[in-house]
Amino acid sequence: MRTITRRQFIHRSSLLAAGTALAGCSDSSNSPGSAKHAIVIGSGFGGSVAALRLAEAGIPVTVLERGRHWQSESANLLAGSNGVAPDNTRPLSPVQGEPDPPRNTGLLETIVGETVSVQCGSCIGGGSLVYGGVLIQPRRESFNRVLPDISYDDMDNIYYPRVLRQIGAAPIPDDVLRSPTYESHRVFIADSERAGFEVFRPHTSFDWDIVRREINGEIAPQVSIGDYAISGNIPAKRSTDKNYLRAAVQSGRAEVRDLTEVEMIRELPTGYAVVCCRLTAAGDVLERYEMQCTHLFLAAGSMNSSKLLQKSQLAGELKGGNDRVGHGWGTNGDQLVANFTAVPVAGPQGGPACIASIDRARPDYPITSMHSPAPFPGQLQMLMSTPDELGRLDYDPVNDKTRILWSHDGATSSALARRDSFQRLLAASGGRELNLPAFLRDTIWHPLGGTVMGDACDNLGQLYGYRNLYVVDGSLLPGSAGAANPALTVAANAERIMAVLAPRL
């Protein structure tokens, strides 16, 4: 490995080459003359927020992202029904014990565990590109249960609205909900109300005008026929590359480097060095180099921020000895369920997931059901609760992999409350449960924790044992976002942290 200077390495990422929305990246972030320079590892929700707020505070920042910048292609996962996203040779249904698929930067990373497997975004925009677009704000009681030291009032009044504004999020409008392909949502509303659940329309990061144009036949249908998650960078989805990252780059103080994987973090007297691996889109290594910064922000997501920290500590490159890294990891109390309602919905189901309900039959375990358009004539819902048991992530240096140590929460009070809630929904719908295939049953999309606030770091994400080393992603939440999809809370928590940190740096 070699260390290269700025002059030797002016790696104009493909963002620039392609002249895309993020074009205009500035090299000033790596200028030797800058006293302060921040590096953000990862360009998902936490990383995008951090990049923009650092740039706005006048701090040159470089975002290092292992994945590619997807343009406007669609992987057509659902609409095409071919089951595998093109360019993503990491299969969607990996099997424990089978050899790893060939490396590819693709869209998603799949981490196979013994009790659960995890999928997370692996591209510019991270989870905001592959996700379902649901931006749910957790209710006060559930939030306080998982994050008792963070002011819900501040989140409610300042930080949740700040994220929704920046993304341009909105709930589904009435006219779209009335249109033919949204019948499954209307059936879910009726069933939930019959079951006594409180129905609501969460914000989504979708441009409803584009969806409306699809419905009116002005453009080809995509979101309105259910192709809304795990797609390429579809025009209707307001992923963070189109708002936070674009604004950061437009400020002239942020550079975003795609296909740049960070492999190691090293402590320096003046800050940190990160070992970067520059990849081709197929995942082949082009070169390795080091970059230095005064302030380092980890935003590689719950699975990878912990991995980088544990790996660097184990290698002796980070010497703070924080042994709480990896702890407090969980699955957000999630469970995916499917229901063949008495009157099955015919035809494609419009996306994104945009109707939810809360069941408060057990006040200690409110259950949120997020209705997700299904690629079959039934109902698909993500049930979310506050989990009773958390697990931990453990780095395995022999295989350079993260082990997920988590006992399946099949019999906890939280799991029983989910089952009970679903049974009441089934009874109200007159339907019957559909057994999901194992890869859907045993895979989760909302991993959280690993560097939990108040445990591995303080409430500003500052990692105990280190100076100027911060975590700003989903790793900070203790295995749960409070019976809600996590992205909005991950981003709002990053906003809360950056509102304090950025002016201080």
Ligand SMILES: Cc1cc2nc3c(=O)[nH]c(=O)nc-3n(C[C@H](O)[C@H](O)[C@H](O)COP(=O)(O)OP(=O)(O)OC[C@H]3O[C@@H](n4cnc5c(N)ncnc54)[C@H](O)[C@@H]3O)c2cc1C
């Ligand atoms: C299919 C799917 C659907 C989902 N649907 C929803 C939904 O509708 N609503 C919701 O709230 N949540 C949803 N989620 C979860 C949501 O995407 C995550 O909670 C959220 O993205 C977490 O944000 P983050 O900033 O912690 O990490 P991420 O958004 O995952 O970002 C981490 C980034 O770091 C990059 N990275 C990782 N390691 C390295 C490295 N070593 N070097 C450089 N870069 C690195 C990754 O490629 C990624 O871009 C979904 C997730 C998936 C996979």
